Amino acid sequence: MALLEMQNITAGYDRNIILRNFALQVEKGEFVSLLGSSGCGKTTTLRLIAGFSEPSEGRILFDGRDITHVPLHRRNFGFVFQSYALFPHMTVFDNVAFGLKMRRTPRDEMEKRVTEMLSLVDLTGFEKRYPREMSGGQRQRVALARAMVIRPDLMLFDEPLSNLDAKLRVKMRVEIRRIQQELGFTAIYVTHDQEECFAISDKVAIMNRGVIEQMDTPSHIFNRPASEFIARFVGFENFFSLRPGSDGLVTEDGRVMRMPAAEGAGLACIRPEDVEIMAPGEGGENLLPGEVLVTTFLGRNVQYNVRTPIGEFVVKTEQQNGYSIGDRVSLSLRANKIIPIP
Amino acid sequence: MQKGFRKWMWLLLVVPGTLFITVFMLIPLFSILFSTFMAESRFSLENYTRLFTSVYFQQVFGRSVRLSLLSTLLCALLGFPSAYYISRYSRHKGMMMALAVFPMFTSPVIRSFSWMVILGRKGIVNQFLVSVGLFARPQSLLYNEFSMTVGFVQLFLPQMILSLLGVMDSIPGDLTEAAGSLGATRLVAFLRIVFPLSISGLVTGAVLVFTGCMTAYTTPQLLGATDTQVLSTMVYQYAMSLRDWVQASAVAMVMIVVTMLVSHVFNRLSRRINPMAN
Numbered sequence: 001m002a003l004l005e006m007q008n009i010t011a012g013y014d015r016n017i018i019l020r021n022f023a024l025q026v027e028k029g030e031f032v033s034l035l036g037s038s039g040c041g042k043t044t045t046l047r048l049i050a051g052f053s054e055p056s057e058g059r060i061l062f063d064g065r066d067i068t069h070v071p072l073h074r075r076n077f078g079f080v081f082q083s084y085a086l087f088p089h090m091t092v093f094d095n096v097a098f099g100l101k102m103r104r105t106p107r108d109e110m111e112k113r114v115t116e117m118l119s120l121v122d123l124t125g126f127e128k129r130y131p132r133e134m135s136g137g138q139r140q141r142v143a144l145a146r147a148m149v150i151r152p153d154l155m156l157f158d159e160p161l162s163n164l165d166a167k168l169r170v171k172m173r174v175e176i177r178r179i180q181q182e183l184g185f186t187a188i189y190v191t192h193d194q195e196e197c198f199a200i201s202d203k204v205a206i207m208n209r210g211v212i213e214q215m216d217t218p219s220h221i222f223n224r225p226a227s228e229f230i231a232r233f234v235g236f237e238n239f240f241s242l243r244p245g246s247d248g249l250v251t252e253d254g255r256v257m258r259m260p261a262a263e264g265a266g267l268a269c270i271r272p273e274d275v276e277i278m279a280p281g282e283g284g285e286n287l288l289p290g291e292v293l294v295t296t297f298l299g300r301n302v303q304y305n306v307r308t309p310i311g312e313f314v315v316k317t318e319q320q321n322g323y324s325i326g327d328r329v330s331l332s333l334r335a336n337k338i339i340p341i342p
Numbered sequence: 343m344q345k346g347f348r349k350w351m352w353l354l355l356v357v358p359g360t361l362f363i364t365v366f367m368l369i370p371l372f373s374i375l376f377s378t379f380m381a382e383s384r385f386s387l388e389n390y391t392r393l394f395t396s397v398y399f400q401q402v403f404g405r406s407v408r409l410s411l412l413s414t415l416l417c418a419l420l421g422f423p424s425a426y427y428i429s430r431y432s433r434h435k436g437m438m439m440a441l442a443v444f445p446m447f448t449s450p451v452i453r454s455f456s457w458m459v460i461l462g463r464k465g466i467v468n469q470f471l472v473s474v475g476l477f478a479r480p481q482s483l484l485y486n487e488f489s490m491t492v493g494f495v496q497l498f499l500p501q502m503i504l505s506l507l508g509v510m511d512s513i514p515g516d517l518t519e520a521a522g523s524l525g526a527t528r529l530v531a532f533l534r535i536v537f538p539l540s541i542s543g544l545v546t547g548a549v550l551v552f553t554g555c556m557t558a559y560t561t562p563q564l565l566g567a568t569d570t571q572v573l574s575t576m577v578y579q580y581a582m583s584l585r586d587w588v589q590a591s592a593v594a595m596v597m598i599v600v601t602m603l604v605s606h607v608f609n610r611l612s613r614r615i616n617p618m619a620n
Binding site for chain 2: 050051052071072073074075076077078079081083085086087088089098099102103146147150
């Protein structure tokens with residue numbers, strides 16, 4: 001049985017329904033990310049789980065218990081805010097101890113647990129500081145310690161790293177993952193940063209317009225996108241349709257496409273990095289004639305936009321011996337990189 | 343030329359205001375202060391000892407401070423929930439604020455006259471109390487400390503609400519959510535987070551209300567009586583009726599000192615509750 005289960009959830013304001021008939025399951029010990037652009041409903045989902053708001057329809061089950069209407073202060077979930085939401089009038093120690101004070105933890109046990117937690121997030125010695133005297137990364141770690149010290153049944157993260165600079169973001173996400181594996185808690189993590197969530201999660205749920213389009217391991221999502229939306233999201237830029245022909249699958253204009261699996265009539269896609277560009281007449285598999293429309297220098301790569309009989313293709317190559325606009329070229333689609341979209 | 347101008351420009355900006363304050367406030371203030379410490383052209387504390395040994399002055403002094411503190415407390419008690427509601431839950435924030443501030447648009451004289459109508463023997467309050475049978479005959483609600491306090495509270499409540507609103511609006515909503523997720527009920531979250539963080543607004547409001555009550559003249563004059571004098575009406579009496587300008591000045595000095603002292607105490611108290619309050 002799943003640790004957390006959301007069933008038939010509808011949520012939103014009068015005219016603006018954000019989630020409709022929404023479902024989500026999270027297993028114990030999993031690190032699940034909700035990924036999507038702003039307005040896709042990921043934060044709404046997280047706030048429903050936390051208890052900041054209630055769904056207008058549907059149930060939320062935790063460990064088999066219906067918690068839909070349990071008030072937030074009785075849920076025992078840790079929440080890490082994008083803005084950190086540290087109490088500015090309290091020291092680091094008092095911030096972290098707040099949840100334990102609410103639970104009437106005895107003084108000496110409270111001190112012990114706060115001290116332990118601060119050392120876990122590498123903030124020993126900062127007990128008497130006030131939040132305004134600390135850097136963004138340090139505040140983030142205080143927020144983390146404050147949420148974890150109550151030994152929550154579930155940790156919820158709302159874009160916790162988006163206010164940090166790029167370098168610190170990478171460091172902190174490794175840190176969060178390390179602590180999660182050390183303590184073994186279940187976590188739901190909301191982000192719009194694809195790299196961040198693929199790096200940190202056991203499972204990623206990609207959301208679009210209030211619906212989970214695909215929920216799977218990062219590598220599965222990356223290599224077998226379940227829809228065109230997901231495929232575009234994870235970097236596929238070339239889409240073309242295939243239909244069954246006499247000799248396997250053929251393109252719209254009747255060109256035979258060799259693929260590892262013969263199944264997959266319908267839409268297929270390939271990443272710009274997996275298309276080779278060459279002079280016409282050179283040999284290769286799955287060849288397409290084309291004409292260069294745009295070339296873009298990207299540093300390590302050169303990107304070509306190429307017009308072909310089955311639509312415009314984007315090609316990224318590390319070869320710098322380039323083609324220029326108007327050149328006739330030939331594209332080769334590597335057979336084992338063509339992904340059918342179900 | 344240009345550089346020289348820049349160098350002296352600050353003078354141009356600062357001098358007019360400073361000059362105005364100096365000529366029309368500081369010099370008169372110090373000359374008054376000076377005059378109160380003189381008796382028969384010699385330095386003396388006589389004016390103050392005479393004041394503080396007078397039983398009548400002691401009564402007036404006590405009443406002034408007591409009514410001002412009471413009105414401040416009432417404004418805080420009434421203003422806090424209103425301000426909290428407006429900043430957190432109200433959908434029509436602008437309109438609610440306008441309503442809260444509305445009393446400030448009428449003069450204290452008119453407002454005092456309205457209270458006379460409302461609290462008078464034939465006023466609606468008395469009519470109501472008699473008609474529900476709480477009292478057999480109309481009570482005297484006017485020209486006493488009660489009517490003065492009512493007048494003060496109505497006069498200065500908007501300032502308390504505005505000061506509180508300014509601070510409460512700057513408290514992020516996710517702080518109370520964070521407290522909730524850590525196990526705090528709404529009440530506890532309010533007491534441990536919102537209240538301490540609103541303290542600086544409460545202090546500003548309290549200082550404004552207290553100072554206002556101490557120095558208000560029309561309200562105590564119109565809603566009080568001769569046996570409920572306060573320091574501000576006493577100054578008027580000394581200066582205009584008794585023509586004792588020195589004694590009036592001494593009372594004025596006492597008012598200034600008390601106001602400054604109480605403001606200081608408010609500030610100290612606030613720092614205890616929220617060490618980060620400015």
